[in-house]
Amino acid sequence: MPLNTPQILDTARQVLEVSATIAFALSGVLKAAHKQLDVVGVSVVAFMAAFGGGTLRDLLLDNRPFFWASSDHLVWAVMILCVLAIVFLRQKHFHITERAMLWPDMLGLGLFTAVGVDMATEVGMSPLISVLMGVVTGVFGGVLRDVLCGEIPQAFKDHQPYAVCAMVGGCVDLVLRQWLGASETTAMLACVAATAGLRAMAIWRKWRIPSWQVE
């Protein structure tokens, strides 16, 4: 029985999608709470962080219905997360550290990138567009989160490898899948590992992407 039957693949992709969504929603909650937004602001920013990247991907690939509309379990999950987060945030002794925001974000980046590359490949996009769709899925939730919080997106200006990790992860996925004949499951897992691993390395080793001075 081969591992890459459509059903197992679908399940694997669903598990990735749910985990990534929760991870990103959490990063949205933490960001919005830091910016002193109110309950509504925290919830909307969480929703945008969680669903923004995937919705933009579905929009650009013309995938309908949107991944959150066909079944609303994900939407319920994020709503419950928001309620829980708001309850916990009201307890004074709940500290949010910069570091606490890094982990869910790193995992979500890898998971979303893998799902994005997979969906774009499936509808026949070229390798370049497929990798970019992975990056869009992984990065644009965070971009929308930051724009709604009135900031220049962190991914654009902190000189840390972030979208770059997603891009490398997406390339790993495509190379495995198209040239090395790996199963889709293997390619996706490798993409998650490469993206999240690179991101972890980048934070740990304080890697920086090139910068310049403009006079």
Added chain:
Amino acid sequence: MPLNTPQILDTARQVLEVSATIAFALSGVLKAAHKQLDVVGVSVVAFMAAFGGGTLRDLLLDNRPFFWASSDHLVWAVMILCVLAIVFLRQKHFHITERAMLWPDMLGLGLFTAVGVDMATEVGMSPLISVLMGVVTGVFGGVLRDVLCGEIPQAFKDHQPYAVCAMVGGCVDLVLRQWLGASETTAMLACVAATAGLRAMAIWRKWRIPSWQVE
């Protein structure tokens, strides 16, 4: 002759749509003028405030053509409003008070929410998604308006019930429609009344939604 014939419903929905659009366009004009934008800025912000929520709803529900494209009466109406507003704004003695912005906004919120819930229900969305589509229709015009004006959306940070009113109004609509067997017209009117009424109460009684301190 029952009141909820498709034709009357369509007319009722159209009237709601036009009124809400004008109300929101006006809130966009006032906001943009406050931010000292130029004629183009005022017009674009008015268009985004007026059509942003409904366009996002149509996009998320995959309703085509967009509500403003099938017939362009609404677009002409907003254009004429912009020209009139610009003429009036140039007269020095025209004062824009914070209070003057509240009324069209309140009405528009109720009207847009009702239309959004109605359209989502009609295309078979789940109750949760339907209520959220009502909130999106009601709130995202204002969110886009504020983002374009370079601000964190007012709906996210002023600790006043706004999206919450739309959410309650949407729930009232759904409960009436699905469990109490009310006609669509009744449900929509109740939604407008509940949303706008709650919003008016919230402003009058200075209601606040919960907040917290993050260390």
Added chain:
Amino acid sequence: MPLNTPQILDTARQVLEVSATIAFALSGVLKAAHKQLDVVGVSVVAFMAAFGGGTLRDLLLDNRPFFWASSDHLVWAVMILCVLAIVFLRQKHFHITERAMLWPDMLGLGLFTAVGVDMATEVGMSPLISVLMGVVTGVFGGVLRDVLCGEIPQAFKDHQPYAVCAMVGGCVDLVLRQWLGASETTAMLACVAATAGLRAMAIWRKWRIPSWQVE
């Protein structure tokens, strides 16, 4: 052999599309570099400036696949431009002047407007919507670029004719095409000339659009 055969038209439109895309991508690169964004930020802002207006137009007209997805040559072109720009920007003696940003922007505005009007007319939009689609195509790349850079869009607040030039150019196109029986190629060229020419005049003669004081 008439000049306005479909094939020549398609080629003309493609050439316009490519030139406009490169011009806008460059304006995005320069803007993002001015804001001290990192390599990723510069690239994403360049992509948004280049593809934002056209993508929004395709979205609003429901044109699929998106103009950059059917063949990915444009995406490669912008990627290569970004790499080149980043290499040049790292050389300290490369000065970016405010003036240098004006020329690609002016050209791109005219080209994009012509393409937008043409596509909207082709799918049967009303004259008003067609002109607005031209303006959206021409202006919204720049608007997205500025929003992502954390600024109120320049097109909304600098009191210079910009969107207004696109609107006049779009009207010239429509009048030539629909009332004077000009070929599509002629109408599009006239639109580019009118829009870019007006914009150049506006900068040279320091034209201002009306403003007001709000107390």
